[in-house]
Amino acid sequence: MTDLSRRYDVLVVGGGNAALCAAIAARREGASVLVLEAAPKFYRGGNTRHTRNMRCAHDSATETLSGPYTEQEFFDDLLRVTGGRTDEELARLMIAESKQMLDWIQAQGVRFQPSLGGTLSLGRTNSFFLGGGRAMLNALYLTAERLGVAVRYEAEVVGLEIADGAFLGATVQADGRAHRVEADMLIAAAGGFEANIAWLKQGWGEAAENFLIRGTPYNRGTVLRMLLDAGVQPIGDPTQCHAVAIDARAPKFDGGIITRLDCVVFGIVVNRDAQRFYDEGEDIWPKRYAIWGRLVAQQPGQIAYIVFDAPALTQFMPSLYPPITADSIRALAGRLALDPEALEATVARFNAAVRPGTFDHTILDDCRTEGLDPPKTHWARRIETPPFHAYPVRPGITFTYLGVRVDRDARMVMADGTKAANMFAAGEIMAGNVLGQGYAAGIGMTIGSVFGRIAGRAAAAELHRRRNARKDAA
Amino acid sequence: MSLHTPPGHASAPLAEADRLMTVCNACRYCEGLCAVFPAMEMRRSFADGDLNYLANLCHACGACYVDCQFAPPHEFQVNVPQTLAAVRADSYRRYAWPAALAPIFDRNGLWIALIAALAVAAFIAGFVAWNDAAVLFGTHTGPGAFYRLMPHDTMVAVFGAAFLYAILALAMGLRAFWRDIGEPAATLAEPASLWQAVKDAATLRNLDGGGVGCYGADERPTDNRRLYHHLTFYGFLLCFAATSVATLYHYGLGRIAPYPWWDLPVVLGTVGGIGLLIGPAGLLAAKWTRDPALRDDARFGMDAAFLAMLFLTSLTGLLLLVLRATPAMGLLLALHLGVVFAFFLTMPYGRFVHGLYRFAALVRYAKERRQMAEAPAARA
Numbered sequence: 001m002t003d004l005s006r007r008y009d010v011l012v013v014g015g016g017n018a019a020l021c022a023a024i025a026a027r028r029e030g031a032s033v034l035v036l037e038a039a040p041k042f043y044r045g046g047n048t049r050h051t052r053n054m055r056c057a058h059d060s061a062t063e064t065l066s067g068p069y070t071e072q073e074f075f076d077d078l079l080r081v082t083g084g085r086t087d088e089e090l091a092r093l094m095i096a097e098s099k100q101m102l103d104w105i106q107a108q109g110v111r112f113q114p115s116l117g118g119t120l121s122l123g124r125t126n127s128f129f130l131g132g133g134r135a136m137l138n139a140l141y142l143t144a145e146r147l148g149v150a151v152r153y154e155a156e157v158v159g160l161e162i163a164d165g166a167f168l169g170a171t172v173q174a175d176g177r178a179h180r181v182e183a184d185m186l187i188a189a190a191g192g193f194e195a196n197i198a199w200l201k202q203g204w205g206e207a208a209e210n211f212l213i214r215g216t217p218y219n220r221g222t223v224l225r226m227l228l229d230a231g232v233q234p235i236g237d238p239t240q241c242h243a244v245a246i247d248a249r250a251p252k253f254d255g256g257i258i259t260r261l262d263c264v265v266f267g268i269v270v271n272r273d274a275q276r277f278y279d280e281g282e283d284i285w286p287k288r289y290a291i292w293g294r295l296v297a298q299q300p301g302q303i304a305y306i307v308f309d310a311p312a313l314t315q316f317m318p319s320l321y322p323p324i325t326a327d328s329i330r331a332l333a334g335r336l337a338l339d340p341e342a343l344e345a346t347v348a349r350f351n352a353a354v355r356p357g358t359f360d361h362t363i364l365d366d367c368r369t370e371g372l373d374p375p376k377t378h379w380a381r382r383i384e385t386p387p388f389h390a391y392p393v394r395p396g397i398t399f400t401y402l403g404v405r406v407d408r409d410a411r412m413v414m415a416d417g418t419k420a421a422n423m424f425a426a427g428e429i430m431a432g433n434v435l436g437q438g439y440a441a442g443i444g445m446t447i448g449s450v451f452g453r454i455a456g457r458a459a460a461a462e463l464h465r466r467r468n469a470r471k472d473a474a
Numbered sequence: 475m476s477l478h479t480p481p482g483h484a485s486a487p488l489a490e491a492d493r494l495m496t497v498c499n500a501c502r503y504c505e506g507l508c509a510v511f512p513a514m515e516m517r518r519s520f521a522d523g524d525l526n527y528l529a530n531l532c533h534a535c536g537a538c539y540v541d542c543q544f545a546p547p548h549e550f551q552v553n554v555p556q557t558l559a560a561v562r563a564d565s566y567r568r569y570a571w572p573a574a575l576a577p578i579f580d581r582n583g584l585w586i587a588l589i590a591a592l593a594v595a596a597f598i599a600g601f602v603a604w605n606d607a608a609v610l611f612g613t614h615t616g617p618g619a620f621y622r623l624m625p626h627d628t629m630v631a632v633f634g635a636a637f638l639y640a641i642l643a644l645a646m647g648l649r650a651f652w653r654d655i656g657e658p659a660a661t662l663a664e665p666a667s668l669w670q671a672v673k674d675a676a677t678l679r680n681l682d683g684g685g686v687g688c689y690g691a692d693e694r695p696t697d698n699r700r701l702y703h704h705l706t707f708y709g710f711l712l713c714f715a716a717t718s719v720a721t722l723y724h725y726g727l728g729r730i731a732p733y734p735w736w737d738l739p740v741v742l743g744t745v746g747g748i749g750l751l752i753g754p755a756g757l758l759a760a761k762w763t764r765d766p767a768l769r770d771d772a773r774f775g776m777d778a779a780f781l782a783m784l785f786l787t788s789l790t791g792l793l794l795l796v797l798r799a800t801p802a803m804g805l806l807l808a809l810h811l812g813v814v815f816a817f818f819l820t821m822p823y824g825r826f827v828h829g830l831y832r833f834a835a836l837v838r839y840a841k842e843r844r845q846m847a848e849a850p851a852a853r854a
Contacts, residue, residue, distance in 0.1 A: 113506035131541035132503025258500035
């Protein structure tokens, strides 16, 4: 078992993509590295285990990518999804480095495949991991292990001793007792606080009790909290999180990708009072995917129901749970515990407002309602063919935006603007630097890999600089 | 948790396989690993025939278990290789012909051992009964040496009958499989599908973890079952070729066995025999060291019995070759013939059938994949 009493050059806190890229990069530069992962081995890697691709710029098509994706196009996409809330210098750095990342990450054992069935829209921009995020993690861990990186699971960092922007040591809870771990450099890559309901409540109030967490219960933000408390400069909206609408029957934690539902366009969405509350036909994927979590979070009881009829059932990706089904709208309301009159009235109003058009869910088609509030501006078809189906949905929290500010070396910046002496950050814990809001598929992994490698290399460089300085002094 | 409860399945493993395919079809991260997941994606619901098809398509490389974020201890408890192994083994029993012999699959290790022991005993008893001790324990060399102990025509009649029976029973099993999965007979005559399946089977393309290798004891792709399977399969083919060449020699050229060590039947048989020693031994060892989560321990007897029969066929054959000019030849011949006879007889009632059904599944998959490629819009 990994020895916690010896002193390492670099301590990496966290065990996901960013942590492993940092650990491997630092180790390849000659540093001794200890990785502390709070989760048990099976749950290692935080949100990485649920990912499936990363977004990297590339100048031409590859074996697995269907066409070029230039740095400028990537940057334009980032500007669009963040509404400009990004640090342009860091964003451009990340995008430039993402180009090499495709090769570098494969050199660490990660393998790619063409885009997955049902995700053809990402086939040009995103590189999909063969076997998914856990396969990617397995490859990184095997490489790290082969290089001699020390890894300890079920080792939670519960204390950080930081003085004047310098990391001195960490208190680690492992084997039922506290250990003191010292290292010359700290790389924090321990994710956000999406699994910390108490913290989410600070931004969302009691509604957060009804949130489902899409990743592991280990993303509690402990390290982020300690860093901010120790005077590291925060970045990103402290109250915001990325939320999508997922099946309300999903487990509280770690339901991952398979509980997602993307059938909003095929029907109507009603709240607990059987009333519609937003234009289901506003925009195409992925934008509509990302707004519905927030919309449902604002509804009473944080629950909503996607209601559609028989022809729609086979038009979208199958999901984990079967729809709730009945032969009439009234009976469906009974199954959903909604007011039958209210649901019938809502569907009748909607059906009456639907104008004729040609349905095509791949474009903003001309099927819309007239004289309805809120309207359904595209893909509006009458809900009239039994059996009728419904999926209950709740907000599914993917990640949080609050993080620590870093510079081009992934070095933490203190609240007073000075640079931390020996502390670096990578991954979700600093994602807010480039992703102030919104999301683009696969960008979390880009942030993790690119800033992970930057942090690992920068920590090793700082280490060598200090050693050389000591040698010169001697 | 209100997970999908699959209605109307014939067995608990099939119901579990349905549950898993529903989970997997909502995820699809594994689609690049092997043929099973693309075949799954072509379906939205999974009847028993579909599941038996997918189970026989699975080569048990283990990659989808190692890569799965929902594998145990996750509450979704996704273990595709183990579940499909159980479904697969059940399917062998289900397709057995005649159905009255299906229970042989229930305690397969015991049955195969018993049949092998009886066959060997019968051959030894026959040799003792029909031959003088002087002949049985004598030294025989030159053409026709073996046939002094058992007349060639008798040998052909006994083994020909056993072999033809095995072919018939295997063909009936294949027919049952093909009907169960609901595929038209014409698919088995499509040259393009057959050729693709031959390539996939010959290279074991699907026993490769999507390119990195197979999994055994842990998450390291260090498993060598693909190599051992190649040694076994090609060893078997070489032995079969040796027998075929010898038959041609006998009837076509009038050259009577045994043949000198440098002659084609002996060379083919020896090289194949060595493969049939190393291959099955390696596969059995890999089974023992494999992560229990990936094993279908209930069927260990069936796997072990088949591997042991292959190993013994080769071992007795090679011993016979080495000692054929000694007084031990008589008993060794009886031993070898007994093992081979039992092997022929039990081919339709043991692990041998996996090759047949898996090849057939690959034929269907080749056809389906071609159809998907021609209609990409259906993927959306």
